[in-house]
Amino acid sequence: VQLVESGGGSVQPGGSLRLSCTVSIYVRTNYCWGWFRQAPGQEREGIATIDSNGCTDYIGSVKGRFTISQDNAKGTLFLQMDNLKVEDTGRYCCAAGPDGGYCGPNYSNMAYWGKGTPVTISS
Secondary structure, three states, X not given: OOEEEEOOEEEOOOOOEEEEEEEOOXXXXXXXXXXEEEOOOOOOEEEEEEOOOOOEEEOXXXXXXXXXXXXXXXXXXXXXXXXXXXXXXXXEEEEXXXXXXXXXXXXXXXXXXXXXXXXXXXX
């Protein structure tokens, strides 16, 4: 299984980006999907997840600004990022793992990872 992210780039504070994550082959739908980011000099953190029922969860710093969604027919995961801030800068990766009951930003059993796409927010 390969996950490939796209859509990263450089924007000014207050701008928007839409990240996409395409999956090379079919993954069972009872999976937890998520977006993670790693800021320079910091550990990777989970920021948004979506479970097999379409339920979403976010960390507080992105809630209300980011929206995770997926198109199961096309095997694509999205992250719409609005009102971007300098502190959103980092490398964004998508990931997927079996949905064992918990699917949230602290989910630690992701089985498949993309290589990431860079996001830079600066004026």
